[in-house]
Every structure is written in C-alpha cells, then in structure tokens.
Amino acid sequence: MLRVETKRLDGALICRLEGRFTGEGAEEVRRLVTRCDSKLELVVDLTDVMFIDAIGEEVLLFVKRLGAQFVAETSYSRDVCERLQLPFIGNLKSNLQVPVNSDGNGHRPRRR
Numbered sequence: 001m002l003r004v005e006t007k008r009l010d011g012a013l014i015c016r017l018e019g020r021f022t023g024e025g026a027e028e029v030r031r032l033v034t035r036c037d038s039k040l041e042l043v044v045d046l047t048d049v050m051f052i053d054a055i056g057e058e059v060l061l062f063v064k065r066l067g068a069q070f071v072a073e074t075s076y077s078r079d080v081c082e083r084l085q086l087p088f089i090g091n092l093k094s095n096l097q098v099p100v101n102s103d104g105n106g107h108r109p110r111r112r
Helices: 023-034 054-065 075-084
Strands: 002-009 012-021 041-052 069-071
Touching: 002 023, 012 023, 012 054, 023 054, 041 054, 041 075, 054 075, 069 075
Parallel strands: 012 041, 041 069
Antiparallel strands: 002 012
16 A cells, blocks of 8 residues: 655655555556646655555656655665665655754753
8 A cells, every 4th residue: 555645845846655655556656746847846755665566666767767856764765765776865854843862852952
C-alpha cells in the first residue's frame, strides 16, 4: 500500500511517499508529477518508503529527469538514492518542529 501526500511550500511541490512504492501506485505518482506546475521545484520525500520495485525505480528515474530532488533520512532511502544516483538532500525538517538537543529528548535549548 502506498500513501502519497503533497503540499506546496515556498515555490516547491513536496511529494511525501509512505509504504511500498510499486506497480500502479508508482505509475499514479508519475501521472501526478507530470500534471503539476512545471515552475515549482519538485522534492520527493522517500524517508517512509519501505520497498521499491522495478517500476518504482523507473518512476524515480523519470522524476529525476524532471529535475526533482529527493529527501532520504533512512538507510534504505539513502541506499536507493545512491544506487539510482538520485540527487538527495539529507532531510526536510519543518520550521514547526522542536529542535532536538544532544540527549535526544526534544526539549528546547535554554536561551541565555
């Protein structure tokens, strides 16, 4: 099963994928990005993708040719980006998220 979430942010279309990027779901993403405004920068977040088949890889290469950048925050998504030579950025954090300090508990650092 594939879940696709899109949002526009600062002149970019962010397409977040979650689940298995295979078959008809991958083809639907291909149709989705071809219908989008070509003036927007395309960013595809692969962080929550668990599996990609040959069709999914073909679609990712197609999206790469459109000039997309990819978000890869997990070892699997980074491996896919490296293997397919997809241009990836480390992460895509929202400004609304609380910064995590060195102990990982999510508390905001104190300002002095």
